[in-house]
Amino acid sequence: MKVLSNASNYGLRALLYIVSRRGRGETYISLGEISEELDISFHFLTKTMQLLTQGEILVSYRGPNGGIALKRPAEEIMLIEVVKILEGEDFFDTCMLGLEGCDDCNPCPVHHLWREIKGKVKHDFETTSLAMMGKRINEKNLRLIP
């Protein structure tokens, strides 16, 4: 059961890497460092992070000592915003049986199940900020690599 694409996985892990390493003094973190630390293909990661830069999550700076950094406070960036950029705005419009053009009034046989599941995922993503995750990672010493 895969709910996120690899691109999203990489993007989220990279952001979590950044927020969990804040305060070490660096302003920009290079994509080379992230791809190496997290063992993610450099070029693929680059493309993914470009989307987040275009999506106003990150700012980037070229040249020596350049890299990427959060554009806004980590407290203000909810996971849902990241996911919507990487997966598309319609991420939560998809359906369990792949049907279309339906709502609570015109449900398919699994709508009641799907509604709850999708609701929980959406709620989780809406209420979790990068700051919360960063704190959690450091406090519990959680891993970002296999």
Next chain:
Amino acid sequence: MKVLSNASNYGLRALLYIVSRRGRGETYISLGEISEELDISFHFLTKTMQLLTQGEILVSYRGPNGGIALKRPAEEIMLIEVVKILEGEDFFDTCMLGLEGCDDCNPCPVHHLWREIKGKVKHDFETTSLAMMGKRINEKNLRLIP
């Protein structure tokens, strides 16, 4: 957010079509009828249903008036069995961030969220039988097509 492949979607919809139309007298329902009624590619559906036949969910019969039928009572077939055949036995072993080799003791930053979500999906699939769905479909007149 897509949790099931197209093959699973088609397979489930076909099974639901069968159980919601039981008792009309036919023993076997042809793949041609199903693919037409549900607007699913005939050949693709055929391949999918072959997996379910091999997986002891269906029996098939060739020749005129042939088709497929449930091998066991609809009460005994839980959705999880179907999904595991079509998606693989490891369907519930995948992870939110795509990491591997982890469990409750070695969690990644989103493990607590993922655990709950995956648990609910698994529980839903484990406790829902084809018979329950068939009854539901007929009682509430639910649709299987877009």
Next chain:
DNA sequence: CATATTTAAGACTATTTTATCTTTATATAT
């Protein structure tokens, strides 16, 4: 037996996702 109907099997094509490689643009440092 001959023919029509239906599933089984597998080759083939198309699309999407994932990954790699190459080139370009921009900034820094010497």
Next chain:
DNA sequence: ATATATAAAGATAAAATAGTCTTAAATATG
């Protein structure tokens, strides 16, 4: 100025998923 480090952009390749087409095997019927 020149060399170096870095992100941006885009071309190309590989792999996974989805879909189509062809042929074979089994069965029923006349």
